[in-house]
Amino acid sequence: MDFPAPPRDRSHPTYAWSGIPWPEGDELQSDADSAWAVALGLLDDGDAAEHDSSPADPALLLERLEDRAAARHRAAAAEYDLILRVLQGAADDPEPWVGPDPTLDGLWHDPRGRTVAAVRRDRLDMAERAAVAEIAVRLRLAEQTVRTRAAQAAVLRERCPQVWTAFADGRVSERHAIETARLAATLPADRATWQAFDTGARDRALRLSPARFATSARVLRERVHAESVETRHQRARADRGVWMTAELDGMATLTAFLPADRAAAAMTHLDRTARHLATAEGEDRTLAQLRADAFADLLAGAGTASVAAADPPSTADAGTEGAGTAAAPRRTPASGTPSVIITIPALTLLGADNAPATLDGYGPIDLDTARRLAGEATSWIRVLTHPVTGTPLALDRTTYRVPTALRRWLGVTSPTCAFPGCGRSARACDLDHLHAWSEGGATHDDNLDPECRHHHRMRHETRWAASRDPDTGDLAWTTPLGAHIDADPPPF
Known part of the structure; x- marks a missing residue:
């Protein structure tokens, strides 16, 4: 049954009857709207009463809240x-x-x-x-x-x-x-x-x-x-571990799950160090800041940064390969110093642009921090890319194993697992041929996606399927029950 929308004509005069004022136009319209919604099944009578804007008994409101x-x-x-x-x-x-x-x-x-x-x-x-x-x-x-x-x-x-x-x-x-x-x-x-x-x-x-x-x-x-x-x-004790949670404005929380005695001892050591530093002449940091700085210094030491530079493809000479974005090498075990990986557009590094830098595993960071890390970097890596598209050139059919340069490139363009909702870093993922190599698929960036081992197996051993739009290049997934799910946009 069709229910017509409540009329909007309020041009007729209003009257009083038996000493009771005739309702105002807005009140009449509200009642008509509520009755219409109840008739359509959009609201029940209780919902309609809740949307009544007239004063109500506080006890009645609390009952509705409960x-x-x-x-x-x-x-x-x-x-x-x-x-x-x-x-x-x-x-x-x-x-x-x-x-x-x-x-x-x-x-x-x-x-x-x-x-x-x-x-x-x-x-x-x-x-x-x-x-x-x-x-x-x-x-x-x-x-x-x-x-x-x-x-x-x-x-x-x-x-x-x-x-x-x-x-x-x-x-x-x-x-x-x-x-x-x-x-x-x-x-x-x-x-x-x-x-x-x-x-x-x-x-x-x-x-x-x-x-x-x-x-x-x-x-x-x-x-x-x-x-x-x-x-x-x-x-x-078997569940002990450490993990990092990204916060806002270039900050992060580092959490450690430890036996209580060791956690208490660590906190006591940090507090003692912070209180000692607070006695230095001219020290203006709070105890909380001093504990945080002491904690970072104890764990990170004087760590070095490995920096990746990126030249926009348009800066490359015609007919040559330009330098694109890159990832950095692993920590050198002999030195024992940790490394961090950042990606900085070259023009930003030179001060000619303000495009943000990206810290691997975190996201955008402020440029002052990025430039400082760049100045401390002991190594630079450049990935050669196509002069027009900015992507690595597709590799021929003789290559199945993904070369290091292409793996690094995919780690920048697809920093996490390609499955919707999965945030596992691409560094810990398999690179899966969307169009299987055995069926003629090529080893190039258009046909490779990082997938964590869990989702890689699921794509091959269940009815989950992935496909790429031939026009847009966008990746999409089809669930076993037939729903179509778009891949997540890049996180950074």
Whole structure:
């Protein structure tokens, strides 16, 4: 049934009746708009009431707020549940994701020499990978986020059904549920322990804010855990590591996950160093700045920079190869000094342009820092490129292995894995022939893309497919279920 839009004619006079003023035109229009939206199914009556701009009882507004919060929690739980169901479906029936089982063919022979059992295990693994990737690109999530949410839903369903039910009913938040799953996943495989933790966690989640709940739930976990702290600490030590997170304005955060005693000792050493430096005459840095500078000096030392220079292709003489962008060599083990890799347009380096420099693995950095690193550089690398297009010349069909110069060039033009959402550095990726070498594909930049080993395998062992638009050169991916996903734009 068609519903006409509410009329906009408010030219008729208004009247008062029984002492009640006739509504103003804007109020009448708002009511008409709301009624029209409800009739179309765009709003329900509750939504229409929320959009009413007239003064409301604060208690009523708070009730609506609680309803909306509960609806958000229910929606989050439903999302977790659906992710888990898709992945469980891929495990139960991998064919939509990886194609028919080749081992069912009586004439089948695996060219890699795998047994039937091994091939079937690989199919299940690749089906799950393909399903995770499809969810990730459709929801614009990281693949690890998809896996984590599925694992959290599975843990809550199995080990903490009371918390899961409260989450699905909208009575506890997503943050409560995530913290519960994180703690429950580390409990030993004992149902009595799970039940005790589940009951206590549900009671606390219904009464405490997420931050207070996290503290209380950790104490509860210690109380019900059957293993000693010493045993758990030895296992947790295996997860130690260091990682960097890019921040704004040329800054970054370096995080270290360490045993508590070593972390405390390191912090004490930094603090002592900073306080000593603060006593120097004329020192005006804060203690926080001094700790950060001491930390960087201790780790980075007087490191050197390897700088890549780039001349715009238009500056090259006709008929010759111009110098293009490049990457830098690895650190020399003998010297022990670390190297960083930056790419600087040559005109910027000469002060004739202000195009930004790029720090490998981070992105754009300020020109003062780039010029300083350039001045400290012990080596320069130039990649020869086509004088008009600025890209390396295509290599002939006699070359399958990607030459070093072309690999460096691709590391600049495609600094990360070509799969949507994957941020793994191109330095850690395989270079995959989009048009297979065995089928006549060439080894040149138009036919090569960096793919991390995970996505490289997925492209060849599942129904994920990649193609390049012949007119624009843009890369696109097709999911196992037929969705078309554009490749991500370059990160920098």
